[in-house]
Amino acid sequence: xxxxxxxxxxxxxxxxxxxxxxxxxxxxxxxxxxxxxxxxxxxxxxxxxxxxxxxxxxxxxxxxxxxxxxxxxxxxxxxxxxxxxxxxxxxxxxxxxxxxxxxxxxxxxxxxxxxxxxxxxxxxxxxxxxxxxxxxxxxxxxxxxxxxxxxxxxxxxxxxxxxxxxxxxxxxxxxxxxxxxxxxxxxxxxxxxxxxxxxxx
Numbered sequence: 001x002x003x004x005x006x007x008x009x010x011x012x013x014x015x016x017x018x019x020x021x022x023x024x025x026x027x028x029x030x031x032x033x034x035x036x037x038x039x040x041x042x043x044x045x046x047x048x049x050x051x052x053x054x055x056x057x058x059x060x061x062x063x064x065x066x067x068x069x070x071x072x073x074x075x076x077x078x079x080x081x082x083x084x085x086x087x088x089x090x091x092x093x094x095x096x097x098x099x100x101x102x103x104x105x106x107x108x109x110x111x112x113x114x115x116x117x118x119x120x121x122x123x124x125x126x127x128x129x130x131x132x133x134x135x136x137x138x139x140x141x142x143x144x145x146x147x148x149x150x151x152x153x154x155x156x157x158x159x160x161x162x163x164x165x166x167x168x169x170x171x172x173x174x175x176x177x178x179x180x181x182x183x184x185x186x187x188x189x190x191x192x193x194x195x196x197x198x199x200x201x
Contacts, residue, residue: 080156080157081156081157081158081194082129082157082158082193082194082195082196083095083132083157083193083194083195083196084157085195086195086196087195088120088130088132088195089120091132091193091195092120092132092133092134094193095132095133095134095159095191095192095193096115096118096134098152098157098159098193099115099118099136099148099152099191100115102148102151102152102155103115103138103140103144103148105151106144106147106148106151107140107144107147107148108143108144108147109141109144112139112140112141112144112184113138113139113140113141113144113145113148114138114139114140115136115137115138116137116138116139117136117137118134118135118136118137119134119135120133120134120135121133121134121135121190123192129194129195130194130195131192131193131194132192132193132194132195133190133191133192134190134191134192135188135189135190136187136188136189136190136191137186137187137188138187138188139169139184139185139186139187140184140185140187141184141185142185145166145185145187149161149164152191157193157194158193158194159191159192159193160191160192160193161189161190161191162189162190162192163188163189163190164187164188164189165187165188165189166185166186166187166188167185167186167187167188168183168185168186169183169184169185169186
């Protein structure tokens with residue numbers, strides 16, 4: 001009869017090996033998923049803890065940031081970069097007044113440098129601050145026109161000249177009973193400025 005059992009000397013190591021295999025199988029069947037889930041939860045807890053710390057730090061800075069924002073808004077309100085009027089129609093009138101003041105101050109020949117017409121414009125562009133514009137047509141000599149345009153954009157409140165178109169115009173006038181030919185410029189442009197408003201979020 002053939003003996004298939006190991007000898008007594010080999011039975012004990014074989015028993016330990018079988019026990020180890022049984023423990024490994026038992027672990028993978030009953031505990032492996034649980035431990036992996038536990039590790040995943042631990043990682044999520046660590047991430048949430050770090051996020052909480054960042055949010056707490058941001059919340060701690062809230063009073064300082066609110067104070068800084070209030071300072072910026074006060075500075076914006078007090079700034080002379082904006083038109084004084086906060087109503088669009090009044091701001092358009094302010095643009096017209098400002099244009100005539102610049103002509104009066106900086107044009108050498110104010111009789112020949114005149115505003116012929118001005119018209120309020122509606123701005124449909126999506127901008128952070130409210131833009132106010134008027135469409136201007138004026139007659140002026142080239143030297144005076146250069147000074148007027150320069151001083152419009154150089155001073156405060158900040159004004160902007162866009163869509164400038166210049167036509168040469170020849171006129172005839174009588175001076176001291178003589179017919180004099182004058183070369184003037186027919187000038188058309190958009191004059192814009194900004195009114196104070198709460199900045200958009």
